[in-house]
Amino acid sequence: MWQLLILVVVIALVYLMARSKSKPTKKIDVPEIVIVKCQSCDLNLPISEAFKNDDGWFCSENRECQNL
Numbered sequence: 908m909w910q911l912l913i914l915v916v917v918i919a920l921v922y923l924m925a926r927s928k929s930k931p932t933k934k935i936d937v938p939e940i941v942i943v944k945c946q947s948c949d950l951n952l953p954i955s956e957a958f959k960n961d962d963g964w965f966c967s968e969n970r971e972c973q974n975l
């Protein structure tokens with residue numbers, strides 16, 4: 908009787924391991940785009956289009972915001 912119980916436990920463990928392995932792993936290939944906020948007009952824009960200043964990020968150079 909004990910052998911049957913052990914067999915059931917082993918099958919359950921194998922089943923759980925197989926299920927956890929087959930879980931689809933989400934892999935993000937797209938590089939994450941960092942969004943920064945303009946300190947003057949609160950516009951959110953990608954870091955590649957933003958300008959860094961001593962006070963933070965701005966949507967345009969010399970703080971001449973496009974949205975003001």
Ligand SMILES: [Zn+2]
Pocket residue numbers: 945946947948949950965966967971972973974
């Ligand atoms: Zn701005």
